[in-house]
Amino acid sequence: MTDVSGLSIAILGGTGDQGKGLARRFALAGHRVLIGSRSARRAQDAADSIGAGAAGGENAAVATEADVVIVAVPYEGHRALLESLRAELAGKIVIDCVNPLGFDKQGAYALPVAEGSAAQQAAEVLPDSTVVAAFHHVSAVLLMDPAVHKVDLDVLVLGDDREAVGIVQALAEVIPGVRGVYGGRLRNAHQIEAFTANLISINRRYKAHAGLRITDI
Amino acid sequence: MTDVSGLSIAILGGTGDQGKGLARRFALAGHRVLIGSRSARRAQDAADSIGAGAAGGENAAVATEADVVIVAVPYEGHRALLESLRAELAGKIVIDCVNPLGFDKQGAYALPVAEGSAAQQAAEVLPDSTVVAAFHHVSAVLLMDPAVHKVDLDVLVLGDDREAVGIVQALAEVIPGVRGVYGGRLRNAHQIEAFTANLISINRRYKAHAGLRITDI
Numbered sequence: 001m002t003d004v005s006g007l008s009i010a011i012l013g014g015t016g017d018q019g020k021g022l023a024r025r026f027a028l029a030g031h032r033v034l035i036g037s038r039s040a041r042r043a044q045d046a047a048d049s050i051g052a053g054a055a056g057g058e059n060a061a062v063a064t065e066a067d068v069v070i071v072a073v074p075y076e077g078h079r080a081l082l083e084s085l086r087a088e089l090a091g092k093i094v095i096d097c098v099n100p101l102g103f104d105k106q107g108a109y110a111l112p113v114a115e116g117s118a119a120q121q122a123a124e125v126l127p128d129s130t131v132v133a134a135f136h137h138v139s140a141v142l143l144m145d146p147a148v149h150k151v152d153l154d155v156l157v158l159g160d161d162r163e164a165v166g167i168v169q170a171l172a173e174v175i176p177g178v179r180g181v182y183g184g185r186l187r188n189a190h191q192i193e194a195f196t197a198n199l200i201s202i203n204r205r206y207k208a209h210a211g212l213r214i215t216d217i
Numbered sequence: 218m219t220d221v222s223g224l225s226i227a228i229l230g231g232t233g234d235q236g237k238g239l240a241r242r243f244a245l246a247g248h249r250v251l252i253g254s255r256s257a258r259r260a261q262d263a264a265d266s267i268g269a270g271a272a273g274g275e276n277a278a279v280a281t282e283a284d285v286v287i288v289a290v291p292y293e294g295h296r297a298l299l300e301s302l303r304a305e306l307a308g309k310i311v312i313d314c315v316n317p318l319g320f321d322k323q324g325a326y327a328l329p330v331a332e333g334s335a336a337q338q339a340a341e342v343l344p345d346s347t348v349v350a351a352f353h354h355v356s357a358v359l360l361m362d363p364a365v366h367k368v369d370l371d372v373l374v375l376g377d378d379r380e381a382v383g384i385v386q387a388l389a390e391v392i393p394g395v396r397g398v399y400g401g402r403l404r405n406a407h408q409i410e411a412f413t414a415n416l417i418s419i420n421r422r423y424k425a426h427a428g429l430r431i432t433d434i
Contacts (some may be wrong), residue, residue, distance in 0.1 A: 184324070215428040
């Protein structure tokens with residue numbers, strides 16, 4: 001497994017539930033974690049609420065500083081944010097975990113994305129970055145729960161650059177209980193993002209925080 | 218769990234790997250299984266190769282006779298076959314397990330489907346049937362292998378009719394090792410079908426017959 005112990009991690013949209021949960025787990029694992037937000041103040045508040053040495057700052061500042069950048073913003077602001085950070089993200093691994101979902105009274109459903117998926121949109125907007133898709137199915141509730149020592153989940157990691165995929169698999173595995181599993185090329189990211197809608201349906205029906213495990217590997 | 222022990226099952230496209238594997242497991246579980254094909258002779262040959270009392274016949278004949286009908290044809294012939302069997306399938310539960318996939322040198326990828334998914338296409342073509350989506354991720358190799366006594370897999374069952382979904386969940390569970398798990402409404406079937414492309418990528422990378430399990434339920 002690739003050694004990722006020295007990598008610093010910025011989380012754009014790190015004040016949201018998913019971003020904050022990931023920030024907490026990476027900080028607990030000893031990584032330098034930088035929470036990004038439009039407001040440095042809100043980022044700092046989120047970092048303080050997590051503890052474990054996490055820091056906060058404006059999105060552009062944390063994107064510049066970190067080795068690896070996770071994109072955890074709402075889909076609505078996804079393209080615009082990445083377009084504004086093209087220079088800061090150049091040459092870096094950008095991990096997209098955005099799920100383009102809509103909600104109505106029947107629950108969640110996948111939104112159409114012109115580029116195919118949020119991850120492919122990121123790759124189009126950021127030609128000088130290496131985009132990897134991962135962390136779509138993590139439960140923010142479980143990541144934030146101090147009583148949950150092991151998260152029972154495989155994180156599917158998708159990308160076209162094998163070295164970057166390996167790094168992200170290794171990053172997933174710093175969260176206790178998690179396996180980082182190669183899940184295919186970026187062109188097959190849409191269904192991984194959209195599967196989050198099914199997990200939401202499963203959570204409602206079974207009163208659970210469902211995740212997935214891949215069998216036979 | 219719903220009692221499905223008396224249900225007879227027709228499998229359209231039952232001479233293909235996926236259909237034959239399902240036919241074998243249902244026949245072993247004591248169900249009357251009718252393999253359908255365009256050619257009654259090929260259907261009978263497939264039934265004989267399975268043993269366990271499976272019978273064969275033309276698609277229209279087995280669709281008429283069975284209580285529940287599984288659609289396991291290649292996506293190319295999906296719409297035309299269902300249009301030709303609208304009357305025979307009226308009033309029945311139709312289980313669609315078709316994965317609309319394309320293949321190139323980079324592996325498998327999801328084909329666009331105008332109706333959203335093969336399952337939604339079936340529902341549009343068959344307004345008088347109750348369409349349920351399930352059995353997309355079963356490995357034909359494992360289903361056919363006499364050494365595999367338990368299949369390590371959750372079958373996701375999607376549909377808008379709760380009673381029909383319950384019946385299909387129960388049918389999934391006649392295969393030893395399998396759980397039938399509610400996976401959402403039919404409008405969220407696309408990503409379940411498309412996820413088969415990711416499983417194919419995983420199988421290639423890890424030399425496996427991968428399936429999935431849902432955690433925390």
